[in-house]
Amino acid sequence: MASAAQNEIDVRYQYACEVARAAASRALSWYQQRHQLMVEHKRDLQDVVSEADRNVEELVKSLIAERFPQDGILGEESGGDIEGASFIWVIDPIDGTSCFLNGLHNWCVSLAVLSHNEPLIGIVCDPNHHELFHACKGKGAWVNETRIQASPAQQLSEGVLGISHSSRMPPESIIPLLHALLAEGGMFVRTGSGALTSAWAAAGRLIGYFEAHMSPWDGLPGIVLMREAGGVTNDYLANDGLKNGNPVLLANRAIYDQLKALLPTELFAE
Template sequence: MLTSENDSLLARYRFACSLAESGGKLAYEFYQQRDSLQTLHKGSDLQDVVSRADCEVESFVKSRIAEAFPNDGFLGEESGTADEGKSVLWVVDPIDGTSCFLNGLHTWCFSLAIVIDGEPVIGVVYDPNHHELFHACKGQGAWLNDQQISPHPATTVAGGVMGVGTSHRVSTEDFLPFLDQLLQHGGMFVRNGSGALMSAWAAAGRLIGYYEPHMNPWDGLPGIVLMREAGGITNDYLAAEGIARGNVVLLASEKIYPQLKQWVKQPLL
């Protein structure tokens, strides 16, 4: 019999999956009229953009969570939060890969995680372009729609393709040494513009792993939960104030992770 704590966790898990699909479908409606969307740049980084779609989807999701779980906290990429101290925190990026979204590339997604008492326990990534819902809850395994997923079976980096990401928040010295080692050891890489989506692909065994020297929590946390529940390994993302400052992300199978870890310049806590 489930305990009340498990009942509460599973209720949020079911709601998170449904909400990700609803939020992703709303984002897709904006995607179909993207040429008419007004966009703004965040600060001086011309690669970091936000659109009306990001803001309206996040507002929709935030209101739905407040109605269903009024005592939970919320951390969104666009609206921020004042709720980090709450026991349950929903962490949301309404459109991860906004540049891809605005340029008509089908590599963006809706990204959501739930952190309870400082532990990431639910991760959901929804790709509305391909109707794929990647979802995981602590103790329940990781899934793509209704099919359970697991990491890539490769035993070395030469056995598959590695997902990587970077941004102007870090220097080339933080990122290029990893690529150099990967290539020297016979590996290959792909970057599609959405770290959350590539992390989900890694948990599903499409990629051998994912590395990014710095990810914000709304993009990094869902893949952390997905890979752990799929049976792989990740770094401790929430160490060193990761929920407030972001952190490095490395995730892969048990066989590949130790090899990748040697090439990461940032401390993996």
């Protein structure tokens, strides 16, 4: 019989999948009428938010509060109160808003659940391709009902690396890696949604994923997915990562070690 603590995790895992599907359905409805949306800029012209982001986040927060009112919630658009909560939900209602607004299918609903500073559940829902990537600690990683595994590649030249970059970071944080990767015979792709790209890496479609700085609502789902898919990741929550964000590096062990050797040593607190 599962322990009471494990049952608390299991019920949240099942509900997190339901919430992600509901949020993705709502987001897809907005996507189909995206030309009517009111759009604002946050830090710069590349950092956008729309009424769809806020509406979907409100839905997610209301669903969580209805079922687990004692849990903390941290959302990209509205923040939240997480002080003292045993379980914390971290949510991005639409990761890849620029893609969303421009009619590109590279966006998703992203959420994770933590307990005692440990990421336990990771969900990425892509409604355009009818894919729900989901993982819970100790239960493997899945896309819909199919189990997924990290790429078996042993060299950087054996596949495509997922990379993201935001205006929060200087160009110098990514250009040296791109140069070294290409020199090794590798290749990369940037899709516009870090959460979705990291899910593809967990599914073995990419050999790994790197971003010099990710916010927790985008970075944590892929961390759980990759670990449960048999790969390894950096310690995202080091140095108060839940508050400050951190780099994200995830891949199988061989690729992880090769990528890490190409990156500045001070980037990772391990």
